[in-house]
Amino acid sequence: MTTAATRPPARRSRRRSPGEIPDNAPRKPAERAAQGKTARTRAPRGTHAEYEPAPDRADPIEVLDRQSRSRLPELVPLRYQRMTESPFRFYRGAAAIMAADLAxxxxxxxxxxxxxxAHMLNFRLLASPERRLTFDINDFDETLPGPWEWDVKRFVTSLVIAGRANGFGTSERRAIVTAAAGAYRTWMHRLAAMTNLDVWYAHVDVDDLGTRFADVMGRRVSKRLSRATSHARSRDQLRAFTKLTEVVDGERRFASDPPLLVPIRELEAGSERELVMGWLGSIVNRYSATLSADRRSLLAQYRLVDFARKVVGVGSVGTRCWVALLLGRDDDDPLLLQIKEAGTSVLADHLPGSAYDNQGERVVVGQRLIQAASDIFLGWQRVEGLDGQRRDYYIRQMQDWKGVVETESMRPDGMALFGRLCAATLARAHARSGDRIAIAAYLGNGAAFDRAVARFAEAYADQNEADHAALVEAVRTGRVSAAAS
Incomplete structure (x- = not known):
């Protein structure tokens, strides 16, 4: 307890003299590097190889069940079905399980x-506001400030799990992971030597990537990159508009593809439908306040036409996710927005609380901090649901030049190249918000950290396989229900 006798004396404010350095001024590079080297005493780099399940480790099925309790009950069996399909699909939905283990x-x-x-499928081709195709991280539902090692370990473990699925041998997987960890370390050193503005503006332009690294990629990988680039550019609003909508009674509306896409007209009827439409419309109208003035002006040039409930991803299945159809100049000028529920981060139980009470704002602020260039319509809103429950959402464009890698067709050399690209992107993301000089000094120039996380990734891939088997068994015995999509 703090008493008058023990309370520190109040600090009196005073006017600084011209040219005086503020108390919170950034430290010099040498001091930051010294902190990084000192951190090796706290956690020697070789200790990152360690993974042993805690004696009181939570039952993984119970962890998943706790998440499911706040989700739409009719969609939870679909989530379990997708997670049982393979260890990699399980891993995509098991971020909460790994968060507890990483703690x-x-x-x-x-x-x-x-x-x-930060698993490998959350790195993909994306459109920048300038209509350039870039490579960046895409999913931020769990974003929070925390130890940089957690992202690295989740990423490299995904490489091992994908490598096992493709039949790669132990030495091939080790080479892939150590190359990726080495790329993270190398790029962190490069970023540490850059100016703050250069780090902030750094990004991966896909057109430049094909030119600068053509000799490293080889002809086969270069051709695959070219195909992926063309495919990503074809995944735009007009393509999604054509695929997801149809003409109903002379008006453009969302098509029906239950349970993956269910138009509002099929979820509700009569006055209830009008009530839900009005509620969803208020989310779109009110969220515009979180956009900059120029983007609010652009959004105001569209009119709302229809809504549908959409199933997305693996780990997100069961969360409340809507898509909104808006039309601009005419029926050939569509805008598709995704309105996705934002819950508490799976990391929140293991880290200090978020600075943002609104979970949608937490996601958006994290995304803007991590990504080199974020969607122009990215924003958030808090509303009271029709069930009386307060819910947070974030809103963004749907399918604006997005390209996802197909891990199943990768060879070891292709996965190694992709792993290095992801690792460099992750290093750039971390350098925007963390002390890149201290991290680089901690990592050093040798491969001690690379080898350590390679051993961790193999050990945790074993744990993931065991947890996946536990879910398969839980479905078989009826402990949880799974339904095909």
Whole structure:
């Protein structure tokens, strides 16, 4: 208890003299590097190889069940079905399980804005506001400030799990992971030597990537990159508009493809439908306040036409996710917005609380901090649901030049190249918010950290396989229900 006798004396404010350095001024590079090297005492780099399940480790099925309780009950069986399909699909939905396991691993004490779910399929081709195709992280539902090592370990473990699925041998997987970890380390050193503005503007332009690294990629990988680029550019609003909508009574409306896409007209009838339409419309109208003035003006040039409930991803299945159809100049000028429920991050139980009470704002602020260039319509809103429950949402465009890698067709050399690209992107993301100089100094120039996380990734891939088997058994015995999509 603090008493008058023990309370520190109040600090009196005073006017600084011209040219005086503020108390919170950034430290010099040498001091930041010294902190990174000192952190090796706290967590020697070799200790990152360690993984042993805690004696009181929670039942993974119970962890998933706790998440399911706040989700739409009719969609939970679909989530379990998708997670039983393979260890990799299980891993995509098991971020909460791994978060608890990572909480018991060594860390250097250096904090960054975490992606929170940095597996390899959350790195993809995306459109920048300038209509350039870039490569960046895409999913931020779990973002929070935390140890940079957690993102790295989740990422490299996904490489091992994908490599096992493709039949890669132990030495091939080890080479892939150490190359990726080495790329993270190398790029963190490069970023540490860059100016703050250069780090902030750094990004991966896909057109430049094909030109600069053509000799490294080889002809086969270069051709695959070219195909992926063309495919991503074809995945735009007009393509999604054609695929997801149809003409109903002379008006453009969402098509029906239950349970993956269910138009509002099929979920509700009569006055209830009008009530839900009005509620969803208020989300879109009110969320515009979180956009900049120029983007609010652009959004105001569209009119709302229809809504549908949509199933997305693996880990997100069962969360409340809507898509909105808006039309601009005419029926050939569509805008599709995704309105996705934002819950508490799976990392929240293991880290200090978020600075943002609104979970949608937490996601958006994290995304803007991590991504080199975010969607122009990215924003958030809090509303009271029709069931009386307060819910937070974030809103963004749907299918605006997005390209996702197909891990199943990768060879070892292709996965190694992709892993290095993802790792460099992750390093750039961490360097925007964390102390890149301290992290680089902690990692050093040798491969001690690379080898350590390669061992961790193999050990945790074993744990993931065991947890996946537990879910399969839970479905078989009827402990949980799974339904085909």
């Amino acid at each position: 018991g691993t060594p860390t250097s004490g250096i904090t960054v804005q975490l992606c929170g779910d």
